[in-house]
Amino acid sequence: MQATVSTEQYVVSRLGSEKHAINIRDINEIIKMEHITGVPNSKPFIRGVINLRGRIVPVISLCRRFGIPETPMGAQSRIIVVGYKQEAIGITVDAVEKVTSFQEIEPPLESREVQGAQYMDGIGQSADGLISILNVDRLFGEG
Amino acid sequence: MNDFHNSAYLGVFLDEMEEQLQLLDDSLLMLESVGCQQDTIQKIFRAAHTLKGSSAVMGFKQLNRLTHQMESVFELIRCGEQEVTSELLNILFDCIDFIKELRHSILGGVMEEGDTTILMGRLEEIRGSASGTPLNHEQSVKKSVPALHIVFDNVQKGKIQTALESGYEVMAIHVHMAEEESMKYVRAKLVEINLTEHGEVAACYPELEMIEKDELFTGTVVYILITRQIQQDIIRSLTHISQIDSVRIEYITALNLDAFIEGKVVPEVEQSKVQEPRKDIVKVNEVQVITEKKVQVAQTVRVDVERLEGLLNLVGELIIDNTRLRSIRAKLSEQFKNNGDINVLNDIASHLNMVVTDLQEGMMKTRMLPIEHLFGRFPRMVRDLAQKSNKEIEFIIEGKETELDRTLIEEISDPLIHILRNSVDHGLELPEERAAMGKPCKGTIVLRASHQGNMIVITIADDGRGIDAEKVKEMAIRKGFVSAEEASHMTEKELVMLIFRSGVSTAQTVTDLSGRGVGMDIVKSHIEKLNGIIDIETTRNEGTVFTIKLPLTLAIIRSLLVKLGRSTFAVPLVNVIEIFRLKTADILTVQGKEVCKFRNQVLPLVRLHRKLQVQEELEPAKDRLFVVIVGLADKRVCLVVDQTIGNQEIVIKSLGNYIGNVSYIAGSTILGDGHVAHILDVGFIARETGSSYEALLAEDMKGEQVDAEGEKYVTFKLSGLDFGIPIYKMKEILPVPEIHPLVSAPAHVLGMIHLRGMLFPVYDLRPQLGMSAFEQAPGSRIMICEVSGHEVGIVVDEVAQVCPLSRAYMEETLDYVLMNSDMLDAIYKQNQQFIHLLNLEKMLNLKIKRKEVG
Structure with missing residues (x-):
């Protein structure tokens, strides 16, 4: 992606000290952390399933996806429910901070050093600094 | 292509078509089996007519023409001008099949109608051969009809005169109905209703009630109408009614009134004078309205x-x-x-x-x-199969009103079709063979559905040759599913169950019906997928019974909730056989696998914690484990759980595509507290553990049975003597409830008792032991035992105790002392005890029934 000025809005979430942004169009809703039932023998980054108003919704752990140690759950913890291939999938984050838009989006870092770089779409620049933008498709895809 | 093809009505049309086809199928079968009955033919006629009408509306021209031809043939049958031959029925069935196929292709989005000329030709031929003389016959009948007389009585005359004087018009309206109209009375009534909108119908000839009965009815009805409206309006309103050939109006005035009074012969009406071209749409709608009025149908709404x-x-x-x-x-x-x-x-x-x-x-x-929706398709299928294989079959359906979930109905259709095909093709013998064996030539297949608790039980029983266990064994060994060694250890039942392996077939020849050996495995997996159970009972030369047990619904099941660590799991109650507490000391290790012994059976033990990655509770002090025995078909597995919570109805939900299939888990549900719990895939667990186990099970059983400690026996008293039976045969002990005597039962059968919705026969052992018959005492009990696979009740004077009896003290019975030493397995003698160990199998001599699963 080219460095362009974008009017798209993003939801900024926090995981540990790291901030991530998800395009607001991808997000169905954000709910408080609730009881997650683990699903044995499923993909390692799937944390489990929750009951979202009678629907069973899988929840993935960003930490496990990025291969970093799991952060503890707190009062600020949220599940961001994202639409993916006609299904809803939840992502656990430590907090949801705000909705913002970026003046400029730069291509993601090439470097393999950054954890989870392959799931990034780019880096957005805002008043608060740089925030990595998540690519939902890649995040959920490829087993 | 027609406008209607893509319209919203297509779905309704197809649904209706299915109904009508089903109706046709059923009625034709009736026609075939019972013979020509007026109301059956009437039904057929209506169905064909509806099809004809709706296909015309929807613009399926070929279909319309075909159904028209069919209708014409039915018409001939109805008039008694065409005999119902099997040849004719075959053609009609072919037509129905063609329409069914057409329906399928329309469902699949293909709007081509296919070629109907061959079928049309065949129908035409039949009609041609039949309609030579009969038509003349009809005409001659017509001629002999006495002319219709209109005669006013005094009251009517007075009425008409008054009406004329006060300025009303009085008309005699001659209405002639179409020849092919099947319900002339209804039609006539419709005309009458229509006319009353315009004025008062003073009289009509012949009286409407007579039309149905009167075979001499010419098709012309004359209504005397008192009205203020003009002729044209009335004619216009009448022509909206379909199936009316012509309408003629004659004014009655003061001048010609007398002529009517004297009796006026109605002249033949010229045909189609005021006829407007009718629209088929109107016709179809009306036909439907009328049939609905006539037949009381429950009101329904079609919902997605x-x-x-x-x-x-x-x-x-x-x-x-x-x-x-x-x-x-x-x-x-x-x-x-x-x-x-x-x-x-x-x-x-x-x-x-x-x-x-x-x-x-x-x-x-x-x-x-x-379940009628499903069963309704089978009589036709069985008939066709029987014809193809030259067998005579009586097909009996019972319990078709049994209700079950609509998704299940779709799902079990294929397995049932398969089993039925098998029964017809392999199960039943040819008539000659049957006759040679002294069986009735006509084979019987009974398809039965019933509710049993939360389950629906479907049985398919035939009285054919049964499954030859030896042949299955041979085949299974040849295909390498089991070794000869293994096979020799297997019970007959286990051998028969081998037919559920793919590739095993006992049919000598492969026919186009069945015999390739593919299928039964699919049947089984299909039914297991539905959380169901399939079982076979077969007796050589007496027949085979397939029993399928299914949960009533796929969406909601009763399940046992168990705790593993801190997670809750649900086990479908259908699969739960028993819950017991196991001493850790009773866990053995055989070939590196844990097993446990329960009621003299060796069962594999599965620690679910490991498989489900649940943290095991580290309480080493526990010397008793909760064990749930689950079963699927013939396989039993013991599951170790931390705690059982109770049973509950749960709504099954899928984990969704994203998570996909996960081992050991069949789905999820939401518990009362809003949390998600997983449903264990018992089938998977049983298959995984069961299959790896079969071999050692057989070997191990023998060694285990002779145990130093001795088997446990239940001892009881009968007329002061002590008796014992092995505890594994014992199911339950209960106080004597009301015993309902049975007519013409032998002396040792006391009657039946009712226990939790099931009936058990109750036996009295005394007559056979040479004792006086049973008298109820306060200590009397009924023991529910398993004998030859049946669960039966046995009355005893007193149940003494459960104790291990060592073989060391058992002695063979003394053949020469006893009259019937077969009845005793052994005599146990120690200290002052002298216990007769009974062999219930030999005493009751019941027909061997294989234990049903579940």
Whole structure:
């Protein structure tokens, strides 16, 4: 992606000290952390399933996806429910901070050093600094 | 291509078509078996007519023409001008098949109608051969009809005169109905109703009630109408009614009134004078309206299944919320005891609870359909199969009103078709063979459905040759499923169950019906997928019974909730056989696998914690484990759980595509507290553990049976003597309930007892032991035992105790002393005890029935 000025809005979430942004169009809703039932023998980054108003919704752990140690759950913890291939999938984050838009989006870092770089779409620049933008498709895809 | 092809009506049309085809199928079968009956033919006729009409409306020209031809043939049958031959029926069935196929292709989006010329030709031929002389016959009948007389009585005359004097018009309206109209009375009534909108019908000739009965009815009805309207209006309104050939109006005036009074012969009406071209649409609608009026049909609404599913989901959610509401209510009433509002809240909550329960029940019912929808297809299929294989078959269906979930109906269709085909093809013998064996030439297949608790039980029984266990064994060994060694250890039952392996078939020849050996494995896996169980009972030369047990619904099941670590799992109750506590000391290790011994059976033990990655509770002190025995078909597995919670109805939900298939888990559900619990895939666990186990099971059993400690026996008293039977045969001991005597039962059968909805026969052992018959005493008990696979009750004077009896003290019975030493397995003698160990199998001599699973 080219460095362009974008009017798209993003939801900024926090995981540990790291901030991530998800395009607001991808997000169905954000709910408080609730009881997650683990699903044995499923993909390692799937944390489990929750009951979202009678629907069973899988929840993935960003930490496990990025291969970093799991952060503890707190009062600020949220599940961001994202639409993916006609299904809803939840992502656990430590907090949801705000909705913002970026003046400029730069291509993601090439470097393999950054954890989870392959799931990034780019880096957005805002008043608060740089925030990595998540690519939902890649995040959920490829087993 | 027609405008209607893509219209919203297509779905309705197809649904209706299916109904009518089913009706046709059924009625034709009736026609074939029972013979020509007026109401059957009437039914056929109506169905064909509806098809004809609706296909015309929808623009399927070929179909319309074909159904028209069929209708014409039915017409001939109805008039008795065409005999019902099997040849004719075959053609008609072919036509129906063609239409069915057409329907399928339309469903699949193909709008081509296919070629009907061959079928049309065949129908034409039949009609041609039949309609030579009969038509003349009809005409001669017509000629001999006495002319219709109109005769006014004095009252009518007075009425008409008054009407004429006060300026009304009086008309004689001659209405001639179309020849092919099947319900002339209804039509005539319709005309009458129509006419009363314009004025008063003073009389009509012949009287309408007579039309149905009167065979001499010419098709012309004369109505005398008193009206103020003009002729044209009336004619126009009448021509809207279909199936009327012509309408003629004659004015009655003061001048010609006398002529009517004397009796006027109605002249033959010229045909189609005022006829306007009719529209088929009108016709179809009317035919339907009329049939609906005539036959009392429950009012129905067609609803998209998906919409229902959505509603059911919402109800499920409501139930969960209701549970949560109840718990919070309880908490609040505890906290604010004296608050008046709390009482109101309680009232509302309990009312809501009732409503929600009713709502759930109601929603569940919307999903239920009588199994007739499925069974209805089979008589036709069996008939065709019988013809193809030259067998005579009596096909009996019982319990078709049994209701089950509509999704299940679709799902079990294929397995049932397969089993039925097998029964016809391999099960039943050819008539000659049957005759040679002294069986009736006509084979019987009984298809039966019934409810049993939360299950639906479908049995397919034939009285054919049965399954030859030896042949299955041979085949299985040849195909390498089992080794000869293994096979020799297997019981007959186990051998028969081998037919569920792919590639095993006992048919000598492969026919186009069946015999390739593919299928039974599919049948089995299909049924297991539905959480069901399939079982076979077969006796050589007597027949085979397939029993399928299915949960009533796929969406909601009863399940046992168990705790593993901190997670809750649900086990479908269908699969739960028993729950017991196992001493850790009783766990053995055989070939590196844990097994446990229970009631003299060696069962594999599965520690679910490891498989489900649940943290095991580290309580080493536990010397007793909770074990749930689950079963699927013939396989039994013991599951170790931390705790059993109880049973509960759960709504099955899928984990979704994203998570996909996960081992050991069949789906999920939402518990009362809103948390998600997984449903264990018992089938998977049983297959995984069971299969790796089969071999050692057989070997091990022998070694285990002779145990130093000795088997446990239940001892009881009969007329003062001590008897014993092995405890594994014992199911239950209960006080003597009311025993319902049976007519013409032998002396040792006391009658039947009713226990939790099941009937058990009760036997008295005394007559056979040479003792006087049973008299009830306070200590009397009934022991429910398993004998030759049957569960039966046995009355005893007193149940003494359960104790291990060592083989060391057992002695063979003394053949030469006893009259019937077969009845005793052994005699146990130690200290002052002298216990007869009975062999119930030999005593009761019941026909061997293989134990049903589940």
